[in-house]
Amino acid sequence: MTQATGEPPHPPPSPLPASAAGAPGPVNPRRAEILAAAAELFARRGFHGVSIGDLGRAVGLTGPALYRHFRGKESVLAEMLLDISRRLLDEGVRRAAVPDPAGALDGLLRWHIAFAxxxxxxxxxxGRELDNVPEAARNQVRRLQRAYVEEWVSVLRRLRPEEPADRTRAAVHACFGLLNSTPHSATDLDREAMADLLHAMAHAALRAPGG
Structure with a gap:
């Protein structure tokens, strides 16, 4: 990718950190701070609207200093999306394992709503920037996302075994569309009231006949 004018020369690529290459790495407070700042900037301006210099300034670093933590913007985005996808899947697996499928669905809904x-x-x-992740990491994110969807499908199939799997999968994706729309929702409701509303809407949709 072409760098923005005025940014420092890009150093030679280094291997992705363990947490971006497929295995969880140790928690690094500085890296976590950069990722949090990058999430806010990318969400506000879009990936292409943010430079390495912007990321550095957001956490009090120069562009070259930021390269000590990440090899570039793509590396920041890749680690961010891999981390999100793993967190969703890991907790999804745990909640889907509840023996009572109704309780498992309730747990999945409450987890995803709280995260959103x-x-x-x-x-x-x-939801917006996956195409800007390098191919290897992008494929891994998609695998994690598919696995997360299948945890939901498995729970719903236990509740409605007569429902075709493809229809159940489509219902899960539609449910995510509702739950993930929260950053764009203008509402006067407080957090708990909004969480309850989303839970009621998603639960009704997923448990409805044909849903």
Missing amino acids: LDNPALITVH
Whole structure:
């Protein structure tokens, strides 16, 4: 990708950190700070509207200093989306394992709603910027996303085994469209009231005949 005019020369690529290459890495507070700032900037301006210099300034670093933590904007975005996808899947697996399928569905809904309401910038970036992630990491994000969807499908199939799997899968994607729209929703409701409303709407849609 061509760098923005005025940015420092890009250093030679280094291997992706463990957390972006497929295995969880140790928590690094500085990296976490950069990722959080990048999520807000990418959500507000879009990936192409943010430079390495912008990212550095957001956390009090120069562009060259930021390269000590990430090899470039694409690396920041890749680690961000891989982390989001793993977090959703890991907790989804745990909640889907509840023996009672109704309880499992309730747990999945409450988890995803809480994540969406508490991380609106991440939800925006997650839904909008995947095409800007390098191919290897992009494919991994998509695999994680598909696996997360299948956890929901497996729970719904336990509740409605007569429903065709493709229809159930489509219903899950539609449900995510509702839950992930929260960063764009203007509302006078407080967080808990909004969470309850989303839960009621999504639960009714997923449990309705033919849903």
